[in-house]
Amino acid sequence: MIRHIVFFSARDAKDLDLIRAGLSLLTEIPHAERLEIGENVKTDQLGGEVDLVVYGEFADEAALAAYKAHPNYQKSIDIVRPLRDMRVAADYDPQRALTVRTDA
Template sequence: MLKHIVMWKLKDEAEGADRATNAREMKRRLDACADIVPGQLTFEVVLAQEGLEATYDVVLYSEFTDRAALQAYIEHPVHKAVVPFIGAIREGRQCMDYEV
């Protein structure tokens, strides 16, 4: 099994909206990527929650059966459609993939 974790820090303002609005829109768009390919086991998008420690604004936690399933997700048109929006609103990104 392969785990794919991505964390984004968003710009204060981008695409005509503030950080909180963009975070909600990003989550909405990423949620549409759940279950788009065979081998996608877990897909969870969460936003930083007030009152809890967070150094990033949006986190994606996902699990795939193998590298081929993750690659299929990355190349899927639904996922590719989200990438330009995220690129426009993000200040920083961290990612880690690992096998268990």
């Protein structure tokens, strides 16, 4: 499994709905096992730079690559890129992540 997490900040807060609409195109792409688009509730005292988050889970790197090759991915970029200030992305394999188990 690959987890794909992307953080966005808007250049102007008035554009958040437009950015969210652009990101919503990603939910129509069939390659994700799970895809969420959420607004940062900004409870972290040390940082409020992030406005929106995309979180996806993919079976493997090939599924993530197919997701990124889908036409809706480029449509989303075309809408969001001019409106965003910051974009930070990370992909990782949870099988190789340091994990704390709380159900033991």
